[in-house]
Amino acid sequence: MVVFRKFLIALFVYSSLMALPVQAQRGGDARAAVQSFFNLLKMKKYQELYAFLPREMQQRVTREQLVQMLKRLDDFITIERMEIGRVQQRSIAGNSFAVIDTTLYGQLKRPLQLNGEPVEAGKVIVQQYLFREDGQWKVATADGHTRAQFLKRYPEFSRGFQFTQPQFFLRQNGQWKAFSRK
Numbered sequence: 001m002v003v004f005r006k007f008l009i010a011l012f013v014y015s016s017l018m019a020l021p022v023q024a025q026r027g028g029d030a031r032a033a034v035q036s037f038f039n040l041l042k043m044k045k046y047q048e049l050y051a052f053l054p055r056e057m058q059q060r061v062t063r064e065q066l067v068q069m070l071k072r073l074d075d076f077i078t079i080e081r082m083e084i085g086r087v088q089q090r091s092i093a094g095n096s097f098a099v100i101d102t103t104l105y106g107q108l109k110r111p112l113q114l115n116g117e118p119v120e121a122g123k124v125i126v127q128q129y130l131f132r133e134d135g136q137w138k139v140a141t142a143d144g145h146t147r148a149q150f151l152k153r154y155p156e157f158s159r160g161f162q163f164t165q166p167q168f169f170l171r172q173n174g175q176w177k178a179f180s181r182k
Contacts, residue, residue, distance in 0.1 A: 030098035030130050031087050033137035038082045046070045077106045077122075092156045096132040099161045101125070117172045126166040129157070 040049055049070075050063040085101035105123045112119040130137045131154065151158060169176045 030089050030100060030137050031084055033130065034084060034100050034102065034128055035082075041070075042079060044070075044074065076109055078109060080105045080107055080121075088161050090160055092160060095154065095156070097154070097157050097161070098128075098130040098137070099163065100128045100130065101164070102128055114170065114172065119170050119172055120174075121171040123169045123171075123176065124166060125164075125169075127164055131157070 037049075046067040047063065050058070050066050082105070083103040085103065087098060087100050089096070089098040091097075103123055103125045105121060107121050108119065129150065131150075132138070168179045170179050171177075
């Protein structure tokens with residue numbers, strides 16, 4: 001069960017690491033920003049990702065800590081792909097915001113059993129919250145604290161978007177099964 005929890009944590013951390021701000025590649029498109037970050041993560045350009053951390057996060061995490069964390073996660077799970085779903089983008093009170101539905105798929109590098117059956121893979125469905133700051137899209141879904149600070153700073157963000165809670169799934173015997181973290 002400990003290994004299983006590590007797997008879910010690793011998959012969630014990867015999805016949360018989308019919370020780094022990313023320079024959009026095509027004309028300020030929030031979808032392109034999310035895809036750009038995922039591409040850097042998949043290419044294991046961990047050193048480069050540090051430059052995308054907001055100043056507040058850089059004060060809490062050093063470049064070396066970020067790189068080591070990502071390397072440890074990479075020892076445990078391979079993120080195979082990401083699907084981008086619905087994109088909600090609005091300008092509210094002079095600020096640009098977006099909410100993007102993403103699904104991340106991961107493959108375990110070590111065997112894992114749950115209820116006597118092997119776990120083949122995992123996926124997490126999670127929304128990325130973005131806002132534009134200093135000409136870059138930044139994502140504010142790193143963790144509960146970051147999200148709460150973001151909502152406190154931008155209360156208008158809570159209006160005008162459809163929000164969903166993260167969902168976790170495991171693939172066993174070729175079928176995706178919902179998993180509750182509780």
